[in-house]
């Protein structure tokens with residue numbers, strides 16, 4: 259048997275969740291990815307020791323990839339005072355320690371570049387998540403958005419961005435990406451979800467501009483997300499994947515529906531995006547909050563639809579907690595990767611345990627050598 263034939267038959271013996279996934283020049287060793295999770299303990303955007311412990315756990319548990327939390331491209335693009343930032347060169351050192359943790363075990367790691375827009379200037383979730391203007395006005399900052407529409411009743415009215423400011427914000431995404439590359443990240447994700455700035459340009463609920471950057475025309479509303487993607491793609495090495503997290507549906511009347519997201523995904527694909535990470539919700543409208551009831555795998559149908567209709571790889575997320583469930587998503591071609599958050603906090607060795615459950619021929623091979631050696635002898 260030739261060595262390439264042997265390798266391919268070994269790969270097909272693996273459960274689908276544990277087959278490698280190549281994207282440009284990056285290969286995810288398996289399909290289990292740590293989803294971005296804000297930790298709210300940064301100091302003026304700088305990662306804390308906590309971040310090393312948080313990512314250290316995941317880096318030892320056999321995942322195929324990981325994403326660092328929403329990281330603000332400008333100081334005022336943070337959600338809270340505790341959010342990570344990448345708006346200064348001084349942020350790079352700690353971030354490079356995080357990438358080092360994953361690289362020590364051959365795991366690709368990405369960063370989610372974000373701007374909070376009108377949802378920024380908020381208190382920490384554990385302190386009520388209220389606008390800072392209510393809680394501690396002296397620490398609040400002015401928020402920006404496509405239109406001067408507050409997130410919801412009781413929130414400050416953001417300032418509508420000028421066209422010049424739109425261009426400066428796109429440049430800030432590029433500068434942030436350059437720092438991320440300097441910190442050793444293998445891929446970049448644009449945070450286009452959850453009601454933050456990029457998402458708020460795409461949603462008709464939050465974008466009522468009268469110029470080419472918004473309003474009723476979908477072509478205008480997708481201009482900002484697409485321009486951010488184009489700018490990043492032309493600044494990034496061709497070898498490096500670019501991901502985009504979308505709120506696939508707003509879940510409120512008059513908001514984004516899945517067919518709109520398919521149109522966006524097709525445009526992003528042309529702009530050089532390689533994979534869509536399909537989340538939902540976050541925009542709050544006049545009719546109130548989204549009516550999206552979380553249940554096991556509740557967002558998987560969006561990843562499946564975008565993958566099928568826009569013909570682009572996707573990552574599924576949202577209450578994916580069981581080995582068989584995750585494996586089935588990949589086996590059925592509903593998504594290319596599965597992202598996990600709360601289950602990872604609960605069980606950072608999820609991938610290793612899933613490999614055992616699914617009959618992987620050598621689950622210990624997912625672990626660092628110094629663990630694998632001992633665990634094979636149990």
Ligand SMILES: Cc1cc2nc3c(=O)[nH]c(=O)nc-3n(C[C@H](O)[C@H](O)[C@H](O)COP(=O)(O)O)c2cc1C
Nearest residue numbers: 293294295296327328575576577578598599600601
């Ligand atoms: C503590 C916490 C922080 C989060 N921070 C982010 C974030 O920085 N960016 C993002 O896109 N989603 C964020 N999310 C959403 C998760 O990435 C994920 O989409 C969501 O938790 C659903 O997945 P799960 O059911 O596996 O937890 C966060 C979720 C949690 C629980």
